[in-house]
Amino acid sequence: MSYFFSFSINAQDETENLIEKLTNLPGASSFEGPVRNVITELWKNNNVDISVDNVGNVIARIKNKESEKSKNNLNVLIMAHMDEVGFIITDIDERGYIKAKPLGGWIDHVLWGHRWNISIGDKTLPAFTGMDAPHVLNDFSVPPAVTSAKLFFDTGLNRQQLLDKGVRPGLAITPAANFTILDPGKRYAAKAFDDRALLAMMTELLADISKNPETYKHLNLTFAATVQEEVGMRGAAALAGQVDADVILNLEAGIAKDYPTQFTQETTPILGAGPALFVYDGSMLPDTRLVTFIHDVARDHHIPKQWESEHSYGQDASSLQFSGKGVRAINLALPIRYAHSQWGIMARQDYDAMLQLLKVALQEISRDKL
Template sequence: MSDGAGSVTLINERENMPAGNKAQDATEQLIETLTNLPGASSFEASVRDKVIELWKESIGSITVDRVGNVVAEIKPGEPDKDRLTVLIMAHMDETGFIVSKIDENGFIRARPLGGWIDHVLWGHLWHITVGDRTIEAITGMDAPHVLTDFDSPPAVSSAQLFFDTGLSRERLLELGVRPGLPITPAANFRVLDSGRRYAAKALDDRAPLAMMTELLGEIKRNPEPYRNLNVVFAATVQEEVGMRGATALAGDVDPDVILNAEMGVAKDYPTQFTTDDTPELGKGPALFAYDGSMLPSPRLVDFIYKLAQRENIPTQWESEVQYGHDASSLQLSGRGVHAINIGLPVRYGHSHWGIMDRQDYDLMLKLFAATLRELSAEAL
């Protein structure tokens, strides 16, 4: 941390939050709770338990399928074959690693769960989850002193990656460390000194999952505007390893419309590898016009875009090639589904720290609620 001009200070306290704004504090605490939980792909149990606990406050009908997806369904009144079924989805898992080997000196090798760029992996603190115990590890790299050419260090790859706990192989085995255990970033939620921007791991996709939780509460408190819909909420597993969890939903959920809540890839920072500069933090949720896994329903895109304009909800457009999400696993199921991906802009995705803007979150919640009310009032 630095006190220099233009620096960003990370703080743990909520002292800079507006006094008396309980709704804001509650939202912040919800995002903090969900992002701090460990939940690599296939190891989402702690997140799932918290989601069930939170959702039970708003709905009693919650199921967990065999792969671990959490599904909650709101059916107002008697069954109606003409009533639209809208599926709202976000995934519980985060990018991480899985232990593959402990060598004779106690250094741990691991394989990635989800997409990592090699250069973000070194010099970080990680958590290895062993039952209810957490063991800390560091991803180490040669000190610059050993390099023959300090100005031109050699390229590195994840093949060189190892995790150093400072413990011997024998001690690790005593503690229960073995192949098949998850490793996740050790990076607890922080409020930046603006008070409206948050830094955390797993904003992809825990922040949209928090938004869904608040949306579920809104429907519970005020059900009338949504009474012509069947609304299904799904918190999915294993999205980061090929959208596997969502595939299992196809047999149990037959939606007419999918609103997928995801991370948008914010690019409003100095140029590195991309020359694009949108979406930006603070400019609203991103409507995906295209991504590498799915072409969205043109009717649904147009429907939501025009609705956002009428409701004065700022939105941005986003298009990504190296990108996939859960809605793509269900779009072509059954008779086909009207599907769209809506992103919460986050800087530095798939690394230890992402940064989001609270205004984008609030606008995303507003857009999802308005879309449901509009779908309830008139058919797509």
């Protein structure tokens, strides 16, 4: 089987709509409810037993009559996280300025001068991160250091007005950035591609498995959408006692390095060259047999792929790799520019190639190939 790029209008639009639906949702760490509700609805009609555990992970076990007949079926867990980086309100002063703590990793210089949404139940309130005007800063020979400790959110309302609207400590703040098609069928911008684009991919993969059960009958497949990845891969740890996996395919956002001011001066991965296979990250070394297997599948089917390694990076599979009897795990990534900021940019051809790679890898994987 060979792989070729296909951008049929119908399939393209369905994918765009799915990514748009998921990325536009608010869902900071510990506030994944809106995402969980949509994922549960999207997954429930795909021949699965679906449940939500006590910390909020969505677990979907694909029904497989063949698994009752064969003890040799490989148990495969495919997962991605629901949460996005954001903030949690900690205080409101009398003038109405809001202080908040970060949920996940932010770089200070991307925080200022942006619009944000405060989630109040199923409603949102706009807020802005203020910054001194240049007229003030130009009075200093050296502008004062700006750190996240000085960050505040301004809604234009005073404290009592905010309280009357239900704003209080403990609520989440997320970027106000809606999915945008930059180049139809090719490039998109949005917040929360990390990891909502991968949840969209899992949804499309699940639909394919549901339509073609015979193709995947040699596997016991479980899909999981996890919580609180951005604050230390916490939700995934709860899966250890619930899912018996031989193999984990963790789906994540990769760090594209193809823009002019890229700090490390590294050159890969880039947009448009396929998904990234991790050989190292700060939280996990992948199973070398899995790396070889995925590499060989991509090569044999002419599916483009890239290599990636990141030191300051963690992902959910690391929370399960050494649980129980141990699990063979790998991190597969969709390259994203400007991760952990208000906007990311992704390439549709990377998404399509990664989805195709997952399908073929699952069709070919077995115990004797690892």
